Amino acid sequence: MALTIAGSDSGGGAGLQADLAAFGAFGVHGTTVVTAVTAQHTRGVEGVWPLPPEAVAAQLDAVLGDLPVRAAKTGMLGDPAVVAVVAERCAAGVLPRLVVDPVLVATSGDALAEDPSTLAKAIRDQLLPHAAVVTPNLPEAAVLCDLPVPETLDRPADAIEAMAEAGRQLVAAGATMAVVKGGHLHGPSAPDVVVSDTQVLVLDGPRVPTRNDHGTGCTLSAAIAAGLAQGMPALAAVQRAKAYVAAALESAKDWRLGTGRGPVDHRVWG
Ligand SMILES: Nc1ncnc2c1ncn2[C@@H]1O[C@H](COP(=O)(O)OP(=O)(O)OP(=O)(O)O)[C@@H](O)[C@H]1O
Numbered sequence: 001m002a003l004t005i006a007g008s009d010s011g012g013g014a015g016l017q018a019d020l021a022a023f024g025a026f027g028v029h030g031t032t033v034v035t036a037v038t039a040q041h042t043r044g045v046e047g048v049w050p051l052p053p054e055a056v057a058a059q060l061d062a063v064l065g066d067l068p069v070r071a072a073k074t075g076m077l078g079d080p081a082v083v084a085v086v087a088e089r090c091a092a093g094v095l096p097r098l099v100v101d102p103v104l105v106a107t108s109g110d111a112l113a114e115d116p117s118t119l120a121k122a123i124r125d126q127l128l129p130h131a132a133v134v135t136p137n138l139p140e141a142a143v144l145c146d147l148p149v150p151e152t153l154d155r156p157a158d159a160i161e162a163m164a165e166a167g168r169q170l171v172a173a174g175a176t177m178a179v180v181k182g183g184h185l186h187g188p189s190a191p192d193v194v195v196s197d198t199q200v201l202v203l204d205g206p207r208v209p210t211r212n213d214h215g216t217g218c219t220l221s222a223a224i225a226a227g228l229a230q231g232m233p234a235l236a237a238v239q240r241a242k243a244y245v246a247a248a249l250e251s252a253k254d255w256r257l258g259t260g261r262g263p264v265d266h267r268v269w270g
């Protein structure tokens, strides 16, 4: 059993809808703590209604007070006060094996937080010390680490080294493992760089040519949490999650769901 602490995407491609679909693909029951409702489709975000921190706290306590949550992930938290609510449960030891997907801005470019840099600071200072795995995309890594990040794979060694440096900073900030995702890089492949205290590893794979990439980050972090809930070591969970997202992208690459960036095919596994 796993838990997602995330926002609702009415379009069903990202957010807690993607998380539940990914948990289900691995046969893991999903519980949900909703942080915000968004009015959203494949072209972007039309509106965001955050829930009060008390509502997030009440959902967390209801789930954790009864159900055997083996791993959790955070997605859109939206508000530093919500970060504090989650961090409090981590400090109390009731949120095991936490995957932190530091969602700040949607792929469409729409902000998912009132003040992304204040939210990033709260995530870095309060959540990373409790994170088993943190999974920033390149713009998120830039804000969390205050680093320039690469945009292309024209000089692959430079791009990978910049991603590894971001990963090292996130591990220094307290995360046990950082997965700096290369989905936004322009080039023939989509490398993710995994950094821990003991290693730096590049998980590479061909870039799937598709506009249907909405929710890939949510799907990856939920798949990692599913693996942790099943008792997998973190690196194995990350490797399986990367393969799952690649297969989900490939399977949905020609779909025409909506007129913008459509969802991936969460059903591909199993
Ligand atoms: N076109 C693609 N082909 C293959 N893998 C991809 C592609 N786009 C993204 N990925 C993979 O999907 C995962 C998510 O990466 P990405 O950098 O897009 O995260 P994100 O921006 O947080 O996602 P989201 O779209 O949910 O915001 C990573 O494992 C990345 O390598």
Ligand SMILES: Cc1ncc(COP(=O)(O)O)c(N)n1
Binding pocket: 006, 007, 008, 009, 014, 015, 016, 038, 040, 075, 076, 103, 105, 106, 107, 108, 112, 213, 214, 215, 216, 217, 218
């Ligand atoms: C509720 C919610 N959570 C997360 C994302 C990020 O996903 P993406 O970057 O693919 O838009 C999103 N768009 N909506």
